[in-house]
Amino acid sequence: MSGSGITPPGFGLDGRVAIVTGASSGLGAAVARGLAGLGARVALVARRPERLAGLATEIAGCAVVSDLSDPQQLGTVVPAVVEQLGPPEILINAAGNRFGTAAAECESLADIHSTLNLNLVAPMLLAQAVFPHMRTVGRGSIVQISSISGRVGIPGIPQASYAASKAGLSGLTTELAVQWARHSIRVNTVAPGFFRSEITDSLYDSERGGSYLRRNIPLPQEGTAEDIVGAVLWLAGDASRYVTGQTIAVDGGWTAR
Numbered sequence: 001m002s003g004s005g006i007t008p009p010g011f012g013l014d015g016r017v018a019i020v021t022g023a024s025s026g027l028g029a030a031v032a033r034g035l036a037g038l039g040a041r042v043a044l045v046a047r048r049p050e051r052l053a054g055l056a057t058e059i060a061g062c063a064v065v066s067d068l069s070d071p072q073q074l075g076t077v078v079p080a081v082v083e084q085l086g087p088p089e090i091l092i093n094a095a096g097n098r099f100g101t102a103a104a105e106c107e108s109l110a111d112i113h114s115t116l117n118l119n120l121v122a123p124m125l126l127a128q129a130v131f132p133h134m135r136t137v138g139r140g141s142i143v144q145i146s147s148i149s150g151r152v153g154i155p156g157i158p159q160a161s162y163a164a165s166k167a168g169l170s171g172l173t174t175e176l177a178v179q180w181a182r183h184s185i186r187v188n189t190v191a192p193g194f195f196r197s198e199i200t201d202s203l204y205d206s207e208r209g210g211s212y213l214r215r216n217i218p219l220p221q222e223g224t225a226e227d228i229v230g231a232v233l234w235l236a237g238d239a240s241r242y243v244t245g246q247t248i249a250v251d252g253g254w255t256a257r
């Protein structure tokens with residue numbers, strides 16, 4: 001309780017409609033569970049229908065199957081959510097991927113385009129699509145999931161276009177935050193460090209990879225998707241109502257070194 005007698009805003013999301021991309025696994029699935037736990041009604045977006053259906057049953061949400069690399073499929077996502085759940089007030093852009101492991105000088109144009117389309121263009125198109133609904137409701141929170149590689153180079157794991165796409169999310173975040181602030185639509189980015197998921201399992205499971213991570217991450221425990229969720233839930237709701245345009249690293253201290 002504050003000394004002023006004003007009650008600080010809470011974390012509850014009762015009845016708010018949330019869209020989570022990348023909800024078929026890893027961080028997106030963990031965020032979807034977290035949002036539902038706070039009372040939100042959650043639309044789950046990704047390509048694998050069985051995964052989405054299972055989670056939708058578990059959290060009483062709805063599944064929207066879409067390949068977000070395809071602008072036509074992406075264009076049907078928000079209308080489907082509005083029809084099934086109502087206007088979205090929360091958008092979490094967690095879908096993302098690395099295409100290839102080539103050194104920067106060898107990355108193909110096709111891989112560069114694939115990376116930018118999924119990791120940067122799709123989040124912007126979805127933000128555009130939710131905007132009119134958030135404006136009508138009179139509030140909204142958009143959270144982009146980027147990466148510490150949008151802020152620092154990662155030695156030994158080449159990812160130039162991926163890093164560029166993730167840094168781009170932070171630029172998009174500051175600009176949208178300023179343009180849309182007058183509608184009480186907040187836009188922030190969470191930049192995770194390494195955590196275990198389908199895309200990093202092999203790194204964690206190899207002895208060399210495991211010891212690389214232990215050497216570079218100051219906090220002693222292995223990162224999990226659940227370690228990233230708290231920051232996303234805080235940014236989704238009113239507890240962070242005076243925060244916009246920020247990129248917050250959740251990385252076990254990687255970028256603090």
Ligand SMILES: NC(=O)c1ccc[n+]([C@@H]2O[C@H](COP(=O)([O-])OP(=O)(O)OC[C@H]3O[C@@H](n4cnc5c(N)ncnc54)[C@H](OP(=O)(O)O)[C@@H]3O)[C@@H](O)[C@H]2O)c1
Nearest residue numbers: 022024025026027046047048067068095096147194195197
């Ligand atoms: N794991 C890490 O260490 C780490 C670190 C920093 C940042 N991140 C970021 O965190 C986010 C979540 O990653 P994660 O580690 O949780 O990986 P993950 O388990 O592989 O999740 C990626 C999600 O994106 C979805 N997706 C991929 N391509 C898609 C497409 N074309 N259309 C729609 N959905 C698509 C996948 O679902 P479908 O395959 O079903 O489509 C999946 O649900 C990503 O943006 C990633 O870049 C991860």
